[in-house]
Amino acid sequence: MSSNDPFTDEDWMQLAISEAQKGVGLTAPNPPVGAVIVKDGMMIGKGWHQCAGKPHAEREAIAAVKQNHSLEAMIGATIYVTLEPCSTQGRTPPCTQGILDHGIKRVVYGADDPNPDHAGRAKSLLEEAGVSVTTGICQAECIDLIRPFSKAQLTGLPWIILKSAISLDGKITRPPGESQWLTSPESRQHVQQLRYTSDAIITGGNTLRNDDPALTIRDEAKLKQTGKKQPWRMIITRGDASSLSQSSQVFTDRYQDRTLVQENGDLLQALKKLVEKGCHTVLVEAGGTLMGAFIDAGLADEVAIFYAPMITGGDMPGFAGLEREVSLRESKFTQIGDDLLLSAFIDQTSL
Amino acid sequence: MSSNDPFTDEDWMQLAISEAQKGVGLTAPNPPVGAVIVKDGMMIGKGWHQCAGKPHAEREAIAAVKQNHSLEAMIGATIYVTLEPCSTQGRTPPCTQGILDHGIKRVVYGADDPNPDHAGRAKSLLEEAGVSVTTGICQAECIDLIRPFSKAQLTGLPWIILKSAISLDGKITRPPGESQWLTSPESRQHVQQLRYTSDAIITGGNTLRNDDPALTIRDEAKLKQTGKKQPWRMIITRGDASSLSQSSQVFTDRYQDRTLVQENGDLLQALKKLVEKGCHTVLVEAGGTLMGAFIDAGLADEVAIFYAPMITGGDMPGFAGLEREVSLRESKFTQIGDDLLLSAFIDQTSL
Numbered sequence: 001m002s003s004n005d006p007f008t009d010e011d012w013m014q015l016a017i018s019e020a021q022k023g024v025g026l027t028a029p030n031p032p033v034g035a036v037i038v039k040d041g042m043m044i045g046k047g048w049h050q051c052a053g054k055p056h057a058e059r060e061a062i063a064a065v066k067q068n069h070s071l072e073a074m075i076g077a078t079i080y081v082t083l084e085p086c087s088t089q090g091r092t093p094p095c096t097q098g099i100l101d102h103g104i105k106r107v108v109y110g111a112d113d114p115n116p117d118h119a120g121r122a123k124s125l126l127e128e129a130g131v132s133v134t135t136g137i138c139q140a141e142c143i144d145l146i147r148p149f150s151k152a153q154l155t156g157l158p159w160i161i162l163k164s165a166i167s168l169d170g171k172i173t174r175p176p177g178e179s180q181w182l183t184s185p186e187s188r189q190h191v192q193q194l195r196y197t198s199d200a201i202i203t204g205g206n207t208l209r210n211d212d213p214a215l216t217i218r219d220e221a222k223l224k225q226t227g228k229k230q231p232w233r234m235i236i237t238r239g240d241a242s243s244l245s246q247s248s249q250v251f252t253d254r255y256q257d258r259t260l261v262q263e264n265g266d267l268l269q270a271l272k273k274l275v276e277k278g279c280h281t282v283l284v285e286a287g288g289t290l291m292g293a294f295i296d297a298g299l300a301d302e303v304a305i306f307y308a309p310m311i312t313g314g315d316m317p318g319f320a321g322l323e324r325e326v327s328l329r330e331s332k333f334t335q336i337g338d339d340l341l342l343s344a345f346i347d348q349t350s351l
Numbered sequence: 352m353s354s355n356d357p358f359t360d361e362d363w364m365q366l367a368i369s370e371a372q373k374g375v376g377l378t379a380p381n382p383p384v385g386a387v388i389v390k391d392g393m394m395i396g397k398g399w400h401q402c403a404g405k406p407h408a409e410r411e412a413i414a415a416v417k418q419n420h421s422l423e424a425m426i427g428a429t430i431y432v433t434l435e436p437c438s439t440q441g442r443t444p445p446c447t448q449g450i451l452d453h454g455i456k457r458v459v460y461g462a463d464d465p466n467p468d469h470a471g472r473a474k475s476l477l478e479e480a481g482v483s484v485t486t487g488i489c490q491a492e493c494i495d496l497i498r499p500f501s502k503a504q505l506t507g508l509p510w511i512i513l514k515s516a517i518s519l520d521g522k523i524t525r526p527p528g529e530s531q532w533l534t535s536p537e538s539r540q541h542v543q544q545l546r547y548t549s550d551a552i553i554t555g556g557n558t559l560r561n562d563d564p565a566l567t568i569r570d571e572a573k574l575k576q577t578g579k580k581q582p583w584r585m586i587i588t589r590g591d592a593s594s595l596s597q598s599s600q601v602f603t604d605r606y607q608d609r610t611l612v613q614e615n616g617d618l619l620q621a622l623k624k625l626v627e628k629g630c631h632t633v634l635v636e637a638g639g640t641l642m643g644a645f646i647d648a649g650l651a652d653e654v655a656i657f658y659a660p661m662i663t664g665g666d667m668p669g670f671a672g673l674e675r676e677v678s679l680r681e682s683k684f685t686q687i688g689d690d691l692l693l694s695a696f697i698d699q700t701s702l
Contacts, residue, residue, distance in 0.1 A: 168521070170669075311646065312673065313643055313674075324664075328662070
């Protein structure tokens with residue numbers, strides 16, 4: 001923090017985080033990243049990474065300064081970035097070089113590069129070049145932003161969110177003759193938001209047969225505006241693909257080229273196929289058996305469970321066939337319409 | 352509100368409600384009631400009904416004024432009562448008479464007498480005697496306080512709260528070898544509070560056989576201090592009483608004379624027996640089948656469901672065998688320790 005800056009590093013990093021959040025759902029296989037450039041207590045530029053192939057957040061922020069100020073404005077400035085700047089040549093030149101080229105004299109970042117071979121490399125490189133570096137500002141939030149990217153980097157598997165809509169007694173079914181929806185319109189709108197921040201949606205053969213879901217983002221105008229593509233759709237069936245009706249929406253609609261099938265119920269194979277397609281965040285919207293299989297296999301990272309305010313005594317549980325119980329951590333409850341949304345992480349150590 | 356009273360009727364009624372709350376769990380077959388007497392913007396006395404046979408709240412408040420002030424202090428005063436004062440001779444003389452005898456010139460009450468034959472009778476009687484009467488202040492809260500009393504008055508049946516502790520997937524069981532408790536110590540303490548405000552606890556023959564629960568209030572010092580008795584314990588079995596182990600805690604502990612048995616799974620008979628014992632608020636702490644039976648029979652009024660932050664995939668559902676789904680209204684979620692408590696009313700119109 002320069003002495004004539006009335007704001008703290010945390011204040012500026014929060015702005016960078018807000019920038020990064022604009023890219024959630026759009027950037028895979030890259031992480032969402034935000035950057036803010038500050039000089040004499042004033043923000044002179046900000047930017048976020050919009051999608052793979054486009055400039056990194058640091059470059060976007062630098063471009064914004066160039067557009068609105070003189071090049072000299074950047075000399076002696078501080079850049080706040082949610083993630084450690086890249087130091088290797090990728091699709092774009094390394095951001096560390098961009099920082100040095102423009103005379104920025106201080107770099108503040110939140111999360112280290114999750115790749116242990118790269119972590120801290122930008123710090124040493126910049127410090128050797130005489131730039132002051134501060135790390136770990138708003139670290140938890142910055143790490144949070146790149147959870148899916150980090151998991152993919154470290155394990156080759158995507159971040160898995162299990163989404164379910166159940167009654168207060170844990171059932172996904174309603175009696176015959178009732179609406180197919182347990183939850184409120186507000187919750188269904190929230191599911192659209194979850195889909196928007198996901199790269200792929202998984203469902204099971206049974207759900208396909210029973211419900212014939214579209215598994216799409218409905219707001220096409222928003223997709224057009226942001227460049228977001230429809231999520232990949234992965235149908236996991238225990239049998240072979242021929243058991244699935246070829247007239248299902250996912251095989252016949254205008255996004256049919258974004259539908260994949262995994263036979264023999266092979267979860268790991270399904271996830272690897274999705275990672276190959278560049279997917280990092282995967283939403284599972286399926287029946288209880290497939291949900292239980294993901295938990296049992298230790299492949300699920302997070303749950304988003306919408307509870308409808310009713311007790312159905314139905315037949316079909318939202319989570320079935322678990323071999324052992326699993327604990328959740330950082331449970332967060334949010335009222336959405338008449339429903340309750342539980343968001344929590346699966347505690348893998350409890351498996 | 353007299354012109355030199357800086358507080359509103361609602362302010363004073365809130366005080367009366369606080370008084371009434373002290374009696375919740377203690378007063379059946381009477382309702383909990385609170386009263387506050389105000390003169391010239393100052394409270395000069397307050398009181399609450401402590402148990403059947405002791406003075407009504409109005410009499411307690413009048414006695415408090417007498418103890419701390421001159422008798423004249425009451426002349427021209429206002430009394431705030433949560434419930435319409437009684438106007439008929441019961442175990443104690445009618446409170447309307449007490450009000451007139453002491454020169455109180457204004458009566459403000461929240462809830463009408465739930466007995467339609469009595470409702471509004473105090474109002475006319477007092478107004479005829481020249482007393483000003485205002486009704487319906489904080490009405491919803493005042494009606495809420497006497498829910499169990501009102502239900503018993505109108506239907507001859509007690510107010511039934513279904514208490515369950517389940518996993519997020521709706522199961523009451525944990526895998527073998529784990530602690531028998533799903534929920535946190537804080538939740539179990541909260542259950543003690545629910546028992547304290549109840550007149551009886553119902554469980555089923557199966558729970559008795561499997562868990563041998565004590566179904567008691569543990570804090571004996573608090574019982575002694577408040578005069579609260581251990582709740583009645585009602586064991587409902589589908590077979591006959593001989594199928595229950597006579598060595599169970601409820602048949603052998605020092606409160607064994609407060610244990611009742613209902614054979615043939617006859618819910619209605621069980622509830623009538625409890626009402627005969629003066630019980631108005633009854634907590635059901637049972638397995639899924641008995642819970643479901645209460646809901647299906649339209650006998651359940653409220654749920655208190657503690658959700659533990661785990662997904663167990665267990666065998667035993669918290670609510671089982673329901674013939675139709677039931678909606679809940681006025682859902683209230685509260686974090687308790689690591690658990691979530693859902694309190695809600697059962698919407699009988701949804702059955």
